[in-house]
Amino acid sequence: MQLDLNLLTALDALLEEGSVAGAAARLHVTSPAMSRSLGRIRKATGDQILVRTGRSMVPTTRALAMRAQVHALVQQAHQLLSAQQELDLAALERDFTVRWHDALTAACGTALIAAVHRQAPGVQLRLPAEPGTDTPELRRGEVDLESSSSAPTLPDIRHRLVGRDRLIVAVRPGHPLTEGPLSLERYAAAEHLTVSRRGNLRDPIDDALTTRGFERRVVAAGPTAAFALQLALGTDLVVTLPDAVTRTARDQLGLVTLPLPLQLPDVPLYLLWHQRYDDDRAHTWLRETAAETVQALFAPPTAPQQPSPPGPGSDGYARGKARCS
Numbered sequence: 001m002q003l004d005l006n007l008l009t010a011l012d013a014l015l016e017e018g019s020v021a022g023a024a025a026r027l028h029v030t031s032p033a034m035s036r037s038l039g040r041i042r043k044a045t046g047d048q049i050l051v052r053t054g055r056s057m058v059p060t061t062r063a064l065a066m067r068a069q070v071h072a073l074v075q076q077a078h079q080l081l082s083a084q085q086e087l088d089l090a091a092l093e094r095d096f097t098v099r100w101h102d103a104l105t106a107a108c109g110t111a112l113i114a115a116v117h118r119q120a121p122g123v124q125l126r127l128p129a130e131p132g133t134d135t136p137e138l139r140r141g142e143v144d145l146e147s148s149s150s151a152p153t154l155p156d157i158r159h160r161l162v163g164r165d166r167l168i169v170a171v172r173p174g175h176p177l178t179e180g181p182l183s184l185e186r187y188a189a190a191e192h193l194t195v196s197r198r199g200n201l202r203d204p205i206d207d208a209l210t211t212r213g214f215e216r217r218v219v220a221a222g223p224t225a226a227f228a229l230q231l232a233l234g235t236d237l238v239v240t241l242p243d244a245v246t247r248t249a250r251d252q253l254g255l256v257t258l259p260l261p262l263q264l265p266d267v268p269l270y271l272l273w274h275q276r277y278d279d280d281r282a283h284t285w286l287r288e289t290a291a292e293t294v295q296a297l298f299a300p301p302t303a304p305q306q307p308s309p310p311g312p313g314s315d316g317y318a319r320g321k322a323r324c325s
Contacts, residue, residue, distance in 0.1 A: 005077070007044065010037040012074040014050060015067045016095075019057055072141040076276070087281040093122040096286055099137070100127065100147040103225035103245040104269070104294070112293045119289070138274045144283060145290055146272040156275045162291050163298040164266035165242035167205075169258040170250055172233050177258060184261045188214040193237040194221045195228045205240055208262055229253055242267050244297040269294065 013023035014034075024034035041049055050057040059067070078094075098112070105127055116123050137143040138157055151159050169187070171177050177190060194203050201218045209216055219237055222228040225246055228239045233253050240260060250257060271290060277283035 004040070007037060007041050008070060008074055008077070010034065011041050011049070012070050014038060014041070015059060015063055015070060018050070018059065020050075068140045068142055075141050087285060089120040089285065091122065092120045092282055094282055095124040095126065096144045096283075097126040097128065097142065098145045098286075098290065099129070099143045101149075101225075101245070102129075103242070103249070104147050106226060107245045107248050107297060108293050111296070112290055115289050115293060116286070120285075138272060141274065141276070144273065144277070145286060148270045148272050149267055151268075151270055152272055157272055158275055158278065159270045159272050160287070160291060161268055162271055162294045163244065163269045165244045165269060165298070166266050167240055167260045167264055168243045169260050170229060170232055170239050170241060170246070170255045171258065172236070173254060173256055175236060175238075175256065177238065178256050182258050182261050184209075184212065184214060187238070187261050188216045190216070190238045191219045191236060192216050193228050193231055193239045194218055195223075195225055195239070195241065196221045197223055199223075205262070205264070208264055212262075225249070229255060245269075247297075 010023065010027065013026045014020070014037075017023045017026055020034045020038060021031050024031045027034070038049065045062070047062045048060050049063045050059055100108070109127055113125055113127075116125055138146055139154070148159070151161075169177070169182065177186060188209055194201060196203070199221045201221050206216065206218075220231070222231060222239075225241055226249060228241065229246065229249055230253070231237055232239045233255060243257075271287065271294070273283065273287060277287075
């Protein structure tokens with residue numbers, strides 16, 4: 001049987017969108033045309049692929065099993081056919097999955113989406129939950145770009161160091177630790193909260209304290225930095241987090257930032273991707289855009305510009321309008 005390889009693109013869209021209408025909109029074809037493609041896919045595979053459940057459609061078991069492989073094949077075909085073409089961002093239509101630590105997404109997600117949309121309005125971004133301790137989705141092509149605090153050990157995973165963050169202490173306004181200098185003794189004696197997706201109540205800070213003869217009491221482990229900061233705001237718990245990636249969230253909550261009374265190495269921040277994208281110009285553009293967005297977190301703050309004196313004949317309304325523009 002002769003297969004139309006264009007059906008792979010339609011199948012990828014159907015599995016990603018979970019509906020004929022959604023896949024049609026994504027590929028800029030009509031719903032009847034996509035329905036015909038689904039019919040041909042069903043005939044070629046001998047499987048229903050999508051079945052109706054109430055008002056929605058759900059993938060079959062075989063469809064779920066083949067989804068990652070189909071997506072990888074479509075991405076590889078895209079790279080093969082577009083490798084020698086100049087990148088036209090204004091005409092680029094593609095979706096990327098960027099999976100970052102929750103604090104990094106909170107700090108940079110808005111700026112990344114704005115930068116991508118401004119340069120390539122046809123590009124869609126997915127920012128799912130933060131990564132775990134390994135990166136199989138990068139190898140399978142399900143994630144395009146990931147963040148990590150450690151360099152990868154797998155030879156096919158590329159990485160780029162985009163910054164180093166120092167650890168700080170965050171507490172609520174009026175917390176006892178804000179009264180006077182924060183010594184190591186006072187820090188260790190406070191009640192603490194760790195940030196761990198797996199619920200770990202101990203982290204490298206505890207190891208560093210132990211070598212100095214101190215132990216701290218960890219009351220709870222929170223799953224995300226956002227949760228930890230909210231809990232610190234409403235309790236006397238102390239949370240120790242990277243500075244740059246949590247600065248905006250801390251400022252919005254009105255938390256007090258204190259220096260960590262412990263000499264620890266800065267936390268590195270890496271961007272990771274699979275080697276299959278090394279020569280992909282669209283992915284290279286995404287990596288560069290993401291790196292610039294993240295590196296802005298570590299740039300020294302610029303001093304606010306002083307307003308110029310009003311010119312002759314200016315009035316209060318004009319000055320007020322200039323300040324608010």
